[in-house]
Amino acid sequence: VDDLAEELVAAIDALRPPVAGRRAVHSKGVCAAGTFQATPEAAALCRAAHLQGEPVAATVRFSNGAGGEPAHDGVRDGRGMATTFHLPDGTRTDIVALTLPVFFARTAEDFLDFTRARRPDPATGGPDPAVVGAYLAAHPEASAAVALALNTPPPASYAQLAYYGIHAFRLLDSTGHGRFVRYQWAPAAGEAKLADAEALARPPDYLEVELAERLAGGGLAFSLLFQLAADDDPTDDPTAAWPADRPVVLAGQLELSERVGPSPCERLVFDPTRVTDGIECSADPILRVRSAAYSISIGRRLAGG
Numbered sequence: 022v023d024d025l026a027e028e029l030v031a032a033i034d035a036l037r038p039p040v041a042g043r044r045a046v047h048s049k050g051v052c053a054a055g056t057f058q059a060t061p062e063a064a065a066l067c068r069a070a071h072l073q074g075e076p077v078a079a080t081v082r083f084s085n086g087a088g089g090e091p092a093h094d095g096v097r098d099g100r101g102m103a104t105t106f107h108l109p110d111g112t113r114t115d116i117v118a119l120t121l122p123v124f125f126a127r128t129a130e131d132f133l134d135f136t137r138a139r140r141p142d143p144a145t146g147g148p149d150p151a152v153v154g155a156y157l158a159a160h161p162e163a164s165a166a167v168a169l170a171l172n173t174p175p176p177a178s179y180a181q182l183a184y185y186g187i188h189a190f191r192l193l194d195s196t197g198h199g200r201f202v203r204y205q206w207a208p209a210a211g212e213a214k215l216a217d218a219e220a221l222a223r224p225p226d227y228l229e230v231e232l233a234e235r236l237a238g239g240g241l242a243f244s245l246l247f248q249l250a251a252d253d254d255p256t257d258d259p260t261a262a263w264p265a266d267r268p269v270v271l272a273g274q275l276e277l278s279e280r281v282g283p284s285p286c287e288r289l290v291f292d293p294t295r296v297t298d299g300i301e302c303s304a305d306p307i308l309r310v311r312s313a314a315y316s317i318s319i320g321r322r323l324a325g326g
């Protein structure tokens with residue numbers, strides 16, 4: 022896995038050159054802190070410490086998906102919401118989510134091939150449409166995520182986006198009975214997008230400015246939702262949505278009220294495989310490779326800084 026992880030990060034680096042001290046992707050972000058409180062329905066499904074109903078502290082980093090030198094917030098891009106729950110025993114557990122409900126690659130090898138296919142052509146500075154088109158023609162499972170990424174206008178606020186954990190995780194209740202779910206964060210303020218021109222006319226860091234104003238003015242909130250799998254729903258394929266009629270359980274409420282400054286924020290580490298007792302990772306190969314790829318970026322950005 023480690024060689025593959027090195028290749029994944031090298032392919033990401035070839036899209037936009039990495040910047041010292043920053044993440045290989047999601048290089049621009051902003052952090053906030055607050056409290057998460059689970060519902061009784063969550064506690065019934067899962068014995069994990071943060072889901073028992075006692076408030077737990079949480080830290081979140083919102084980000085733009087691109088790596089490299091930070092771009093204008095108004096550029097179309099996937100957005101991230103990485104959450105760490107500070108558990109009573111001093112350990113942590115994370116949910117690392119994107120604005121995409123499904124991913125564009127089913128395996129690490131496909132992620133590598135697609136990332137390489139998007140490498141900028143030195144002649145144009147952009148990806149070669151023929152190379153990208155050939156990849157997509159051979160990988161119809163990528164099209165849902167790619168279409169969403171291209172067609173979604175820029176957000177008005179990090180607090181007005183829905184975020185998805187994408188991978189399935191298996192929740193264990195107090196008797197050890199397991200149930201696969203997918204996480205979703207639904208914004209209390211509702212979703213809001215901007216016209217491209219309007220977003221680009223705002224200051225380059227307008228999402229950070231807007232988040233700071235919101236935190237100063239009373240904060241922001243998200244509901245954590247669990248989409249419950251049926252027995253035959255795929256739990257190892259991040260490109261495959263589950264049918265829309267699957268039950269969705271309100272699992273808790275996240276309230277963010279405090280700013281977290283840039284230097285702790287840039288040094289924070291999130292890992293989608295950092296689960297805790299009561300939560301198990303699925304066999305999804307993308308989930309499995311993420312941890313090793315993140316470690317490379319983490320080692321690099323924390324070195325010497």
Ligand code: HEM
Pocket residue numbers: 029030043044045046047050082083084100101102103117118119124128129132185186187188259289290291307310311314315316318319322
């Ligand atoms: C093979 C597939 C993937 C690769 C190779 C990959 C790679 C990376 C890397 C190298 C980082 C920087 C880590 C750091 O320095 O802390 C990162 C960050 C991030 N990734 Fe991924 N990623 C993949 C899939 C995903 C998926 C499926 C999601 C969402 C479900 C996701 C969401 C995020 C988010 C939100 C961040 C920023 C976390 C933060 O703010 O610290 N990634 N990714």
